[in-house]
Amino acid sequence: IISYTADLASLKYNTNVVYGDTDSIFVVAPTKPVEQYDPHDIENARLLRRRQIVEYYKKIAVQLTKDIQIKYLELDYEKVLDPAILFTKKRYAGPKFESNTDISDGFMAKGIASTRRGNTIFLTKLYDDVIRKILSYTPIDECIKYMYNGFDHLMSGKIGIDDLIITSSYTSESYTIVPAHAKVAMKMKLRDPTNPPRVGDRIGYVICRSTVDQHIDMTSPNFKKAKVNLGDVSEDPNYVKEHDIGIDYIKYVEKIGNQFKSFANMGERSDSTGLNSFHDSLASVNKNVSTAE
DSSP states (O other): OHHHHHHHHHHHSOOEEEEEOSSEEEEEOOOOOGGGTOTTOHHHHHHHHHHHHHHHHHHHHHHHHHHHOOTTEEEEEEEEESSEEEEETTEEEEEEESSOSSSOOOEEEESSGGGOTTSOHHHHHHHHHHHHHHHTTOOHHHHHHHHHHHHHHHHTTOSOGGGGOEEEEOOOSOOSSOOHHHHHHHHHHHHOTTSOOOTTOEEEEEEBSOOOOTTSOTTSHHHHTSOSSGGGGEEOHHHHHHHTOOBOHHHHHHHHGGGGHHHHTTOSOOSOOSSSEEESOEEEEEEEEOOOO
16 A cells, blocks of 8 residues: 555655655655745745645645545655655654644654664764754764764773663573673673672673683683674673773774764765655655544
8 A cells, every 4th residue: 555655646746755664655845945935044944845845745645545545544644854864764863843834843763873772872972963963954074074073082082981881681591692791791690699680681881902800711601602702892881990991992983883874975965865865854644544434
């Protein structure tokens, strides 16, 4: 149904469908250049354009429902992201406008690094800052410079340990391939058998330059299954603070740097309809299953 709706919206209403998922389609609003709405006030021009977009897609949703002619199914205008960054399917961000086009209903982010629970505070904050700068029409080169400055601060040791903690859920005491957080949990258990991490806990850890612990036999059966990997250089943050163990900032850059490639590759923003691109405005039309006869 969504594929048919997307095709219909594209062909009949000249709407540029970016993608459709299980219950909605995202479209790039076909509007005039924003300056033409008010050449003297860019903010008012964006407001006028947004009002036009919302009214247009409310009408389109009603018309598409009539065109599809499927009982109990109707399409609703859902929201406008103005502006928006669309990275891939189900990964996007932007200020959201629903019924009130004058005041944003908040910042919407789906599937991106800053929304993932286990990421470090450093990554979450830097990623969110860069996103918001781009969406505030800050020149892209300035956004990228800000991003690199953040990594410079990291490499210079200016980021505190608490902002570098990675967390993961400890789901089992037995792993075929032991992940970093599970190795840290095993170390914590050996250090304090009376208060071990339990299955279901979230384990926090930081990546260290070296882990020297004379009280743990790293050749014991607990560690044999895993090769030397991230877990071997990951540690309990409290233990790191107590023993003044150095942080491996290079490994942090290697681990989280890929999250920022989308920004570095974004280049000059435009009204491109491809993924990993900036859009002046995206509208969403949502499927609504009605129970009425």
